[in-house]
Amino acid sequence: MKYILLVTLFCTTIVCSQNDGVIGAGLKNLTHDSAYTSGSWIRNFEDNSIDGSVYLFDEWNTKAIITTINDTNLSLQKLNYDIKSDSFSAKFSHDSVYVFNNSDIKEVILNSKRFIKLTSKNSFYECLAVGNNFKILKDYNIILTSGVKDPITQKESNSKYTQNNKYFFLNEDELINFKLKKKSILKLLKDKKDKIEVYVKNNKLSYNKEEDLIKLFNYYNTI
Structure with missing residues (x-):
């Protein structure tokens, strides 16, 4: 699989964990297509005219476990959640990130946060609490506020990303916003x-x- 081959060139921290135990996987062993997620490389472009970030964490010094739809675990570092695109990205170099395909992912543990995917929406929510018949979910959203031009200096302030998150009560198949x-x-x-x-x-x-x-x-x- 071409995406996995690309990952092997840059990622030095992936470990494959399966139901029958933990397998230390060197990069050359990441060849079983069915066990891994697909994705794509994108340029890590930073727009200095916009304050804030689309990413959940300001720093990329994170630890994560991605659980695929095949119930295989990928353990890696430098993973972040892109709120704007609702996707997970791993930073393997200064100017590029690897964006995982959402359709291949079931769940992600990112530092102390647990993200689950609601298949009906193909979207990720942070799971804050789990009960006998309910879950409390956090839906991350981001808003871009345009900069304002100073009428005197005619200089325009930077635009800004701000989070506008929502909370949901999931009871069986009913998703209730509160x-x-x-x-x-x-x-x-x-x-x-x-x-x-x-x-x-x-x-x-x-x-x-x-x-x-x-x-x-x-x-x-x-x-």
Whole structure:
């Protein structure tokens, strides 16, 4: 497979892990087409006229495990999530990145974050919490705000990338959008509303903070 051959020229950190154990794979051994994902090389162009980045992490010093649709694990470094294109890219050189094909990927562990793919949308979501019959998902989105021209100096400020993320409650096949607000969250958890309110108050949690949201739903799963 031509993409795998390209990877072998640049990647020195890939390890192949299968259900029957972990296999240390040197680059010359990455030849089993069915076990790996396809992808493409693109130029890593940095536009100095735009502040911010389309990538989730500012630095590329990451560790990741990609699980393919064949349930094979690829362990590698320098992986990042491109929010704009909803894809995962590995940086093997200063001026180019390797973009993995989404259709070949089932799940990605990127540092401490776990991304799962909803096949109905062919899109990735970060999984924040998992319950007996639900998942709390984070959908990363990015907005490009155009620069503004100064009426006096006539100089235009840089455009800017900013994240505009959304949260979803996945219950069986139903995907429900909700906001980090008390009313929106309690509407989802109305069957245990009173206990949730007591838990939030006693533990001094906030409905507006993601880290507290995770604690809240983990508690909900126990009651």
